Amino acid sequence: MTTGANRILDDLAKLMTDAAGAAQGVRREAETVFRAQAERLFNSMDLVKREEFEAVREMAVKARDENDALARRIEALEARLAAKD
Known part of the structure; x- marks a missing residue:
């Protein structure tokens, strides 16, 4: 029974890891599209x-x-001219 539970937890952990990787990929793609726009x-x-x-x-x-x-x-030039007159 513990092997079955461990397998379920392992599958769940793998699923969460894959989901996190997919979310990062979507984030990068959204940033690229936003920057281009x-x-x-x-x-x-x-x-x-x-x-x-x-x-x-x-x-x-x-x-x-x-x-x-x-x-x-x-x-200065205008002052010099005025002084000569």
Whole structure:
């Protein structure tokens, strides 16, 4: 009788192990499908990548600094011209 009970428990344990493996497979498949759908959605939204955004941001900061420097030069030149008159 104990052999029969052990066999039932062994079969039940094997069934549970197989079910857990199947659940992990389904989980991986669902994650893959979700990632593909999310990637397709983001690509259709025409979003910029972080690296591209940072590069353009750095260019804008540099342009602003150069603009400020040129404005200071113009003010200095105008002051010199006003002093000569």
